[in-house]
Amino acid sequence: MVFSCCAYNCKNTAKDKSLSFHKFPLKKPKLLKKWLYNLRWKDWKPAPHSKVCSIHFEKNCLIKEGKRVRLHSSAVPTIFAFPRRVGDRKSKINPRSRRALGIVGDANSPQAAPRRSLKNTGENSSSQTTADRTKTSKQQLTGQENRPPWTILGDGALDRSMTLPSFFHGGYCLPMNISWAGDDELNVKPHVVYGVPGQTKPHIIEVKERWEWLGLDVRGPFSPTVDHHTHIMTLTDYHSKWVEAFPLTQNLGQDVAVCLAEVIIQQGYPLGILSRLSRGTLKEVNRELKKHVRLKGNTLVVHHRQTGYMDLVTEALLNKMLDELVKKHKVTWHVHLPAATLRFCCTNHPSTREKPFTRMYASNPRFSSSPRELPFSVTDIRLSSFIISSTEANNMGTASENLGH
Missing domain, CATH: 3.30.420.10 (Ribonuclease H-like superfamily/Ribonuclease H)
Structure with a gap:
């Protein structure tokens, strides 16, 4: 069986020996939840043989052991080429949609260009080498044209929390009857120190x-x-x-x-x-x-x-x-x-x-x-x-x- 990557708009397969493919953490429910959240597939569950290629992981998530590459125990895929419309936290992609299948592209996103049918255009599939396709895919996924080649290493869950309204308000107020959308561990509640009687406001240091x-x-x-x-x-x-x-x-x-x-x-x-x-x-x-x-x-x-x-x-x-x-x-x-x-x-x-x-x-x-x-x-x-x-x-x-x- 030739493995292919489960990520959106990724066409990499195990034929490309420069990449490594990694199984979903099916035995770690909390970690699996983060993987599925980042992949953004709607109503989809990974099979035992489902895998994600190494392009979607930060370098610090990959551990080389000779010729073998394995993931850090807490690694989460964070690099994807989503269309702009999917940038919203609540947005999901239907795996059977025309967009997911590559039939229709997102006009607002150059990263999600529609696939061209080789049959209709008469182009030879060998005109682009595997290396070229891999290089193009990496450039799209990492956004090399739009951001510097380096970044500040951080926890993917922590980065997502910065988009929540609770992060910007957590330093000085605590909404009592408002529940922000998102994971419980990233909600406004963690700003309150638990175990302190009568504690209702964020603890300030x-x-x-x-x-x-x-x-x-x-x-x-x-x-x-x-x-x-x-x-x-x-x-x-x-x-x-x-x-x-x-x-x-x-x-x-x-x-x-x-x-x-x-x-x-x-x-x-x-x-x-x-x-x-x-x-x-x-x-x-x-x-x-x-x-x-x-x-x-x-x-x-x-x-x-x-x-x-x-x-x-x-x-x-x-x-x-x-x-x-x-x-x-x-x-x-x-x-x-x-x-x-x-x-x-x-x-x-x-x-x-x-x-x-x-x-x-x-x-x-x-x-x-x-x-x-x-x-x-x-x-x-x-x-x-x-x-x-x-x-x-x-x-x-x-x-x-x-x-x-």
Whole structure:
């Protein structure tokens, strides 16, 4: 039997040896639900032999073991070539529809162009090689024409939650009689800390000091360096805007842990680190981190949906700085990364109107040389909403407007 991909508008088959095909997680109901949600087929259930090809997975979801490629235990397909009309969360595609069968294209989407009948046009099917078809398919699915070749690695479920109204309102209000559409775990309810008597409003954690709460992100893949670096890890202090940056290889979990340990040994222990990486990756990071530094609990890096959205100004500046760096030094950007990061930290920040270096090293209290205890449980932190001190929030609003201009 020759396997074919079950994803919309994907014509890849197992004949293409450059791809790998992966079965649905039929024995993991929660994970299977996420797969089916992303595929968006209406009233369709996968058979035991149904598979999705590797093109639809982010690189960090694929694990190479010799010639064999397997999926990370929490991997979810997230790359598809849907027409614009299917962009809405509630929209589903009927597998028997003319659009799904490729008979009719979506006029609003160049990615969903109608199939041309070879019989009617008299074209030879061998005019386009398998390699060409695969290359075209990859370009369509990844949207290379419309977005940069790199991204910020994140949990697919977390990214979907950003489209819910509850995300934008979760920081300051709790609708009591409104149920937003979507998965229960992505609804407004997780913003409330459970187990606290009388708790009806979101729990707020305020960032008040430097080196207290940090944000961890991984960007990539970038053009490989001579030392095989493909990603960049950034660690941002939400209060001072101080940034640490490190080049990473494909061993993301281990590399991130080693870099974190290096920062902690040099700077001291933060209170906690927020990250949007998948929970499976963060579990590996925390496990590896314990081998290098002392920790009071099992978790220092916590999965949180606000990681990149609490300080949009710094994120925009970092994206621009790293993009320009990699374009200028295509195979040696890892060598220039420390200098570029220090230059960033020695430049006045639009939000604080101070240099991150000044706020980081010219104030008290001193950094903690011993492990610090989290003020709340990991679950409560995940469900809480973070805010930066009010004076800085006002400055950030002005900075955002300036960046917009």
